[in-house]
Amino acid sequence: MITVKDLHKKFGDNEVLKGINCEIKPSEVVCVIGPSGSGKSTFLRCLNVLETITSGEVIVDGFNLNDKKTNINKVRTEVGMVFQQFNLFPHKTVIQNVMLAPEKVRKISSQEARERGMKLLEKVGLLEKADQYPSQLSGGQQQRVAIARALAMEPKLMLFDEPTSALDPELVGEVLEVMKQLALEGMTMVVVTHEMGFAREVADRVLFMDQGVIMEADTPENIFSNPQNERTKAFLNKVL
Amino acid sequence: MIGQFNWAGVLEFLPELGTGLYYTLLISIIGLLIGFILGAIFGLGRISRNKFYYGISSFYIEVIRGTPVLVQAIWIFFALPLITGYNMESVTAGIVVIGINSGAYIAEVVRGSVQSIDKGQVEAGRSLGLTHHQTMRYIVWPQAFKRMIPPLGNQFIISIKDTSLLSVILVPELMFQGRLIASNYFNAVEIYTTVAVFYLAITLTLSYVLRYIERRLDVQ
Numbered sequence: 001m002i003t004v005k006d007l008h009k010k011f012g013d014n015e016v017l018k019g020i021n022c023e024i025k026p027s028e029v030v031c032v033i034g035p036s037g038s039g040k041s042t043f044l045r046c047l048n049v050l051e052t053i054t055s056g057e058v059i060v061d062g063f064n065l066n067d068k069k070t071n072i073n074k075v076r077t078e079v080g081m082v083f084q085q086f087n088l089f090p091h092k093t094v095i096q097n098v099m100l101a102p103e104k105v106r107k108i109s110s111q112e113a114r115e116r117g118m119k120l121l122e123k124v125g126l127l128e129k130a131d132q133y134p135s136q137l138s139g140g141q142q143q144r145v146a147i148a149r150a151l152a153m154e155p156k157l158m159l160f161d162e163p164t165s166a167l168d169p170e171l172v173g174e175v176l177e178v179m180k181q182l183a184l185e186g187m188t189m190v191v192v193t194h195e196m197g198f199a200r201e202v203a204d205r206v207l208f209m210d211q212g213v214i215m216e217a218d219t220p221e222n223i224f225s226n227p228q229n230e231r232t233k234a235f236l237n238k239v240l
Numbered sequence: 241m242i243g244q245f246n247w248a249g250v251l252e253f254l255p256e257l258g259t260g261l262y263y264t265l266l267i268s269i270i271g272l273l274i275g276f277i278l279g280a281i282f283g284l285g286r287i288s289r290n291k292f293y294y295g296i297s298s299f300y301i302e303v304i305r306g307t308p309v310l311v312q313a314i315w316i317f318f319a320l321p322l323i324t325g326y327n328m329e330s331v332t333a334g335i336v337v338i339g340i341n342s343g344a345y346i347a348e349v350v351r352g353s354v355q356s357i358d359k360g361q362v363e364a365g366r367s368l369g370l371t372h373h374q375t376m377r378y379i380v381w382p383q384a385f386k387r388m389i390p391p392l393g394n395q396f397i398i399s400i401k402d403t404s405l406l407s408v409i410l411v412p413e414l415m416f417q418g419r420l421i422a423s424n425y426f427n428a429v430e431i432y433t434t435v436a437v438f439y440l441a442i443t444l445t446l447s448y449v450l451r452y453i454e455r456r457l458d459v460q
Contacts, residue, residue: 048367050363050366050367073366073369073370073371074369076366076367076368076369077368077369079367080367080368081363081364081367083360083363083364085358085360087358087360087361087363087364088364089361089364089365089379089383090383091382091383091386100368100370100378101368101369101370104370104374104378105368105369105370105374146364149368150367150368153368153369
């Protein structure tokens with residue numbers, strides 16, 4: 001599903017990603033952990049070109065993202081993204097948030113988009129909030145709407161950029177629950193997270209990033225119980 | 241003191257003042273409509289990555305903001321015909337002046353409002369596969385428009401008052417009519433006070449309407 005070869009990303013003179021290599025298979029759930037400033041989020045944002053790629057090869061769903069001829073909008077229709085700050089559209093109701101892209105991008109009828117949206121809101125447990133505005137919802141509810149909004153495009157791949165970092169502690173669980181459900185249904189997921197419990201329980205593989213490279217990639221059991229890299233050990237000592 | 245003035249006599253001049261009011265409103269409405277269109281075009285130019293579009297927009301805004309309305313009015317009415325050989329009617333010239341002048345300020349209002357929308361909104365739109373154009377149209381514009389209303393109202397009020405300067409290019413607006421009457425009938429206090437009240441009535445009405453619209457849009 002995703003192949004990344006020698007990905008570099010520079011912001012001016014500051015090289016944030018210094019040669020990332022990895023392969024992610026369909027239905028795989030990969031959690032990316034690491035200290036802040038390690039490049040996790042930048043790496044994730046390169047996977048749908050919210051950050052331009054400085055050099056290297058990124059293949060997503062058969063599209064070469066570092067090729068000017070690739071239609072990035074088309075790639076993005078297959079790649080859902082959930083943000084730390086939710087980024088719901090505040091001037092639209094919950095159901096309108098969910099319906100917008102299927103209607104305007106997939107060109108399905110308004111009625112079909114609404115039916116699809118309602119099903120997804122039911123799935124994330126927010127059917128009764130359909131006609132409310134995002135500002136009337138709690139953080140956890142907003143993030144669940146954001147997940148439903150991304151799913152409404154029926155993507156093949158979902159990217160999560162620290163989806164629970166902006167939430168009050170008691171609201172984290174409801175979002176992780178929805179994500180876990182999604183993983184069980186076989187969605188391919190790349191999750192940048194600080195939730196080690198989630199990574200341990202749900203991930204098929206955990207990538208530990210530091211200083212712009214993937215230091216260690218392994219199953220959660222191995223990473224958490226028997227880390228090989230010194231930096232991984234030091235990081236896990238601090239957060240666990 | 242007040243007693244020595246003939247306030248009731250003002251009623252006699254209501255038809256002339258009415259004509260003035262008509263032209264003031266006409267020029268304000270059409271001028272601001274043009275100003276809004278120009279403002280949208282050049283405001284977007286100021287955030288465009290296209291260097292030419294950006295350059296033209298900046299030039300327009302800087303030139304208009306950097307010169308007085310009075311100079312612009314006189315230049316367009318008296319100087320421009322000497323260059324083009326085409327005489328513009330004073331009312332048309334007045335509309336053009338208000339349009340071009342307010343357009344430059346509105347452009348900055350548009351730019352500021354669009355730039356004030358959180359970058360995450362654009363990212364959310366683009367990550368869903370919406371094109372840049374669709375993201376602007378469905379996500380950024382509606383939110384930016386709401387934020388434009390207070391500064392836009394401010395500009396509308398300024399431009400309405402600026403129309404009084406058009407009396408120097410013989411536009412038969414409110415101030416022009418007032419001056420004409422006052423210099424013929426020596427009733428400066430009564431007439432200019434009435435003129436001031438007329439302007440106040442327009443701007444207060446506008447303020448009220450804008451506040452109403454703001455409240456209506458604030459239902460979320």
